[in-house]
Amino acid sequence: MDSIDLRILSALQEDGRLSNQDLADRVGLSPSPCLRRVRALEKDGVIARYTAIVSPEKVGLPLTVFVQIRLARHDGDTVRAFEDRILGMDEVLSCHLMTGDSDYLLNIVTENLQSYERFMRDKLHAIPGIGAIETSFAFGVIKDSRRLPIHPAS
Template structure:
């Protein structure tokens, strides 16, 4: 993997703050002319530093007012159990993030739903039907103090 220089880092930070920047606006922001700026962006994309461009959706405006953090412990760690769980959880739209964890739990899910009744239905219809889940623990977010912040570039 290549090392990032100061201009690459400026480009990455600017695009994290606003992925819709035009090349002209980006080049102005980082102090490059448009052609070398675009070349750097393409190189950052090709090297995997930039994996895509996304719109951040207002969850509450879309009716998704509840965020739950769900800890999952599997019944066992056989290849079949892990593969089945990971395959099935990838199909669940309400799960917006899934992390394999160290410690007492196997996975941490971030789940978004419209309310507590919807979460109960999600548990019944989407999680409880996945084989190999031994325990489920849920914490509900009261409010997000920091959400989708730019990743620090070392």
């Protein structure tokens, strides 16, 4: 990747709905080469996908919960079963494999404490092989970004 590719990525992270013409203008290219570069970045998996960032509060999901999971066993079947079940849970926005005291860190959104309790009882506790669960509730957001720190040369 060269500095033009980095400028393209930076501009698209700022506004993924830019038209090709506007993007080309921002990065100093004509539209055809700009589109070729974007398509190459998509093909190479550098641009993984395009999405809308939705406000959780505006759609009735104001409660953010971070859950640390420690498995009781670390055999292949237990790990696969846990990860497969988590993949099917819409409430789980992200699941990270961790080092340290916990095996996994989950980021969960839900409507309220009652819906979180139902999620815990009906879904999370139903997964075999979990040894410990530790829950932390977020009561504020200081920064929430998916923008990578790409700093192209000007």
